[in-house]
Amino acid sequence: MAYRRLDGSQAHWRPSNQMKVLNTDLARQLGASTLGARLWRLGVGQASTKTPSPPPFNDTDAEQLWLVAGAPPEPANTLEMSEEDLRYMYPDGPKALPPPLGRGS
Secondary structure, three states, X not given: OOOOOOOHHHOOOEEOOOOOOEEEXXXXXXXXXXXXXXXXXXXOOXXXXXXXXXXXXXXXXXXXXXXXXXXXOOOOOOOOXXXXXXXXXXXXXXXXXXXXXXXXX
């Protein structure tokens, strides 16, 4: 079986659209077509948005690197989603934090 490798220094890191969490699309960079895979780099106390899946937030005292994978791959560019898609994926809005982190909860 063939495999592909992506050196971390060669990965294209960018801040997420809503919460500005650094991430890199491994699947795209490695040419995967049947699997979605992304690395998320969460700084101390940094949170991602509240989603239907368990929300990634870093409550440790060190930076965390999270691998999130799934199949089939699904585009998740919130800047290009329709209002209907945004309401479905983020019923409380695309910047809502998980309950333990939300303000006033």
